Amino acid sequence: MEMRIPKLVVESDSRRAVELVQKSQVEKHSQSALIRSIKELLVGLECVVVRHIYREANFCANTLTKARQEQEAGVYCFELPPTMLAQYLLADRCGVKFPRDVLM
Template sequence: MEKSNSLLSLTREELIGWEAPNWNWTKLNVDGSVNQPGSKGTCGGLIRDWMGRTIAGFSMNIGVCTITMAEIWGMYVGVKLASELGIRKLVVESDSKCAITLTQKMSPEIHGNSSLIRSIKELLVKMEDVEVRHIYREANFCADALAKLGQEHELGIKFWEQPPPCLFHHLLADASGMKFSRIVVQ
């Protein structure tokens, strides 16, 4: 019994959900998806303003790749899209280690994709203000849905000016401030 009590003291319950960025900032949420190792990789992302309004989004069918590669491609396509839209103040959020990679030493698997990481960093440096954050998946449902939507497309990128219907419930949950319970390690 003592062991389980010590484990419980290492965790806590948090309510997690998407949060709009500060006034005059824009937020990019990205995600990658691979159904099983050695299968098709996809990614997706959504750019929203400080009021939660959708600016643009994308889904991409990458082809066979690892989950890490799908996450990195999602980050690259999303940051490039934000740059092309002239966004100057950007919060980038991902529920993968890809977000952490941009600010820390690269793991060997990610180091193999260093030219893509370098391209992401070059795009971010050109912006006025940037924050890159790792988030829990409960705050990233829209990007996850767009990444999974890429499974239905041919190879390449599909850009969304208006959110596809599969995002309706996720956007509604985000706009209403819905939170989801998660047990996190302290």
Template sequence: MAFGSPNVHWAPPNSGWLKLNTDGSSLGNPGPSSYGGLIRNDHGDWVCGYMGYIGFDSSLASEIWGIMMGLRLIMVMGWDNVIIETDSQAALLLITVNGVDESHPLSLMINECRMNMAELKCYMVHVKRDKNRCADALARLGGRQDEEFVVVDDPPVELVPLLMEDACLRV
């Protein structure tokens, strides 16, 4: 597929909806891990972002952390009508389809995600990595700080070119 194709880049949600893109980052599996996410409105405007450092963990754990913390933020803010996009097929399946038993090391986080999604008017879909570049950048930025959870009111300078490119490609 050619660069600049609208099928490869981020697309805004339907009118009246928000879109949460989330990602995890692990430098090794396991290794130093972090996560990040951002919420945009139906015009593609930045609503807020978040990121965090979780220490030494697996790539799957970092992906689930990103989803879980995004759901927590949505709940705290009182938002509904949210589409959640992740590029982790494994995390998506564990949360939305398969579930896990209590012996699974990520069971508490997975079950929290399942419970929060049932409470909220939201759903989760899988997207290609090219549609998740901003969340990927935030996940990597999460590894550069020490906090477990940081809300970002304005886009970090590293994200501005990606956000602008997404906006131009939607026109």
């Protein structure tokens, strides 16, 4: 399948998920089949970057994930960003920084 995606940046706030996808060999893991499927999708792309980001940089994805739990299964496409993301998109556009709590 030709996806014609010249560059793809995949960001996750799960450091472990990023490590598993970046490894050359898929280790025994409860999600091995999913990891293998992700790696197979990424192999066909020209330029892929998989990187860890902190939870504070992932507000939109987390908001969509939480909202998704309340909806029927399926694929959802949006012509415009859902209103639930408005505050996060505006904050991002304005360069608002969110503090990160670090436990010591």
